[in-house]
Amino acid sequence: MRRKLSMYIIFVALFLFLAACSNSTSTTEQQEGGGDVNESNGEMTELNVAFYITGEPPRDMKLVEEKVNELTKEKINATVKLMPIALGDYTQQMNLILSGNEQLDLAVTSGRMGFTGRATRGQLLELDDLLEEFGQDIKNVMDEEILNAPRLNGKLFGIPTNRDLAGSVGFNMRTDLVEKHNIDLESVKTMGDLEEVLRTIKENEPGVEPLLPFNVAVPHTNVVSWFDNLGDFFGVLPNDSDNLEVVNLYETDEYKEFVSTMRRWYTEGLILSDITTTTESRSALLTGNKSFGWFGPQKPGVEGQESRGAGVSISSVSLGEPISYTHHATGVMWSIPRNSGDPEKAMQFLNLMYVDEELVNLLNWGIEGEHYVFNNDNLVTYPEGVDGSNNGYRIAMSYLWGDSFLTYIAEGDEPTLWEDTRTFNENATKSKALGFIFDPTPVSSELTALDNVKNEYAIALETGVMDPETHLPEFIQRLKDAGIDKYIEEKQRQLDEWAKNN
Numbered sequence: 001m002r003r004k005l006s007m008y009i010i011f012v013a014l015f016l017f018l019a020a021c022s023n024s025t026s027t028t029e030q031q032e033g034g035g036d037v038n039e040s041n042g043e044m045t046e047l048n049v050a051f052y053i054t055g056e057p058p059r060d061m062k063l064v065e066e067k068v069n070e071l072t073k074e075k076i077n078a079t080v081k082l083m084p085i086a087l088g089d090y091t092q093q094m095n096l097i098l099s100g101n102e103q104l105d106l107a108v109t110s111g112r113m114g115f116t117g118r119a120t121r122g123q124l125l126e127l128d129d130l131l132e133e134f135g136q137d138i139k140n141v142m143d144e145e146i147l148n149a150p151r152l153n154g155k156l157f158g159i160p161t162n163r164d165l166a167g168s169v170g171f172n173m174r175t176d177l178v179e180k181h182n183i184d185l186e187s188v189k190t191m192g193d194l195e196e197v198l199r200t201i202k203e204n205e206p207g208v209e210p211l212l213p214f215n216v217a218v219p220h221t222n223v224v225s226w227f228d229n230l231g232d233f234f235g236v237l238p239n240d241s242d243n244l245e246v247v248n249l250y251e252t253d254e255y256k257e258f259v260s261t262m263r264r265w266y267t268e269g270l271i272l273s274d275i276t277t278t279t280e281s282r283s284a285l286l287t288g289n290k291s292f293g294w295f296g297p298q299k300p301g302v303e304g305q306e307s308r309g310a311g312v313s314i315s316s317v318s319l320g321e322p323i324s325y326t327h328h329a330t331g332v333m334w335s336i337p338r339n340s341g342d343p344e345k346a347m348q349f350l351n352l353m354y355v356d357e358e359l360v361n362l363l364n365w366g367i368e369g370e371h372y373v374f375n376n377d378n379l380v381t382y383p384e385g386v387d388g389s390n391n392g393y394r395i396a397m398s399y400l401w402g403d404s405f406l407t408y409i410a411e412g413d414e415p416t417l418w419e420d421t422r423t424f425n426e427n428a429t430k431s432k433a434l435g436f437i438f439d440p441t442p443v444s445s446e447l448t449a450l451d452n453v454k455n456e457y458a459i460a461l462e463t464g465v466m467d468p469e470t471h472l473p474e475f476i477q478r479l480k481d482a483g484i485d486k487y488i489e490e491k492q493r494q495l496d497e498w499a500k501n502n
Contacts, residue, residue, distance in 0.1 A: 133347075
């Protein structure tokens with residue numbers, strides 16, 4: 001009996017030992033899988049990815065998301081939850097998410113949407129180590145100077161998308177009226193030439209006011225510039241400067257000349273009479289035969305882009321040479337928030353957007369045959385029976401998705417769009433301050449006061465509504481009272497420090 005009991009004990013002990021070995025092996029195999037499998041529930045890593053869109057979220061977003069996940073499961077062993085947010089709500093939604101604890105692994109960021117503040121508040125992760133280990137394709141694709149532009153105190157917090165990375169001052173206008181009045185666009189090269197075009201429309205098209213706003217509540221110097229705005233317009237670097245001296249834009253002779261021209265145009269009826277208060281959209285003003293054209297930055301493909309947005313055919317002219325500023329690089333970026341559940345996987349997914357053609361076209365156009373087809377020129381168009389009103393997925397914002405040069409070209413654009421854009425980027429002059437990002441934290445109270453003054457004067461002066469003879473000196477004095485000299489002094493100090501290190 002005792003011998004049988006001993007054998008039983010040995011058998012049980014051996015069984016427990018083998019079971020423990022089996023469990024240990026299973027756990028080790030999970031750990032060697034790179035941490036992609038959650039040990040508590042066996043689920044694959046899911047990445048939450050936020051980006052802005054124009055209009056409503058596409059009806060077939062989930063369908064496209066499933067196709068995206070077929071790729072990401074295979075290539076980086078992760079799934080992706082796409083989080084489209086309306087452009088008008090994006091900044092506020094990001095503020096809420098980043099201020100809380102909601103998981104967010106990857107998000108579009110922009111210098112125009114609070115990027116600097118989010119980075120300095122610790123809401124965005126430093127990316128240098130992640131980029132080095134998991135972003136080699138990004139490094140191979142991007143121009144080194146552009147890639148390094150979003151550095152703050154030497155640390156990288158955003159990855160610019162590869163797209164048009166420069167801009168030139170220009171003007172967009174209705175093609176029908178250009179052709180009707182035989183306007184020679186090749187001869188329109190200066191503001192004086194443009195004035196003659198606007199006068200032609202004013203004299204020959206009753207009821208059509210020639211110049212409409214770029215956007216309501218946006219000063220014209222946001223798109224008509226002869227300077228590097230250094231982030232906020234309070235202290236700028238003129239393009240023709242031989243040094244890095246920061247100047248007060250609003251005290252320069254060039255600014256006075258510009259607002260005086262706008263005033264003359266306004267009083268002569270060349271500018272929309274209610275330009276500072278209109279609530280009508282650009283499309284409504286154009287298609288309703290109420291206006292003619294607007295200032296806008298130029299790049300290859302701008303005519304097709306603006307035609308699709310305006311609802312009428314648009315022709316464009318450039319009034320200057322392309323220049324690349326920091327705000328071109330930081331205009332559209334991707335960042336990894338501090339509340340990412342898996343920063344390494346987030347960087348792996350971002351890296352895919354710079355090398356995987358199938359992925360970026362899924363994100364941009366949707367599913368071939370269902371959301372788009374190719375025409376005889378190999379350009380993207382709608383499938384039969386589908387148009388803009390019933391298409392289930394057509395974000396069509398190629399500049400969002402890592403390397404935009406991987407996206408298919410749309411019908412209406414030149415087949416050579418991406419070759420033209422590469423040439424445009426390569427030929428652009430680079431600002432002496434390309435890569436400088438000003439941190440306004442030391443003068444944050446002055447910035448608030450300066451913004452308030454600017455909002456009161458700049459739009460009205462730059463659209464001709466205010467008379468600069470009376471109001472420009474008043475504007476300048478109010479800026480001085482708000483601390484612009486102290487602000488420029490701090491910006492100059494940071495720019496000089498940046499120059500020493502670059």
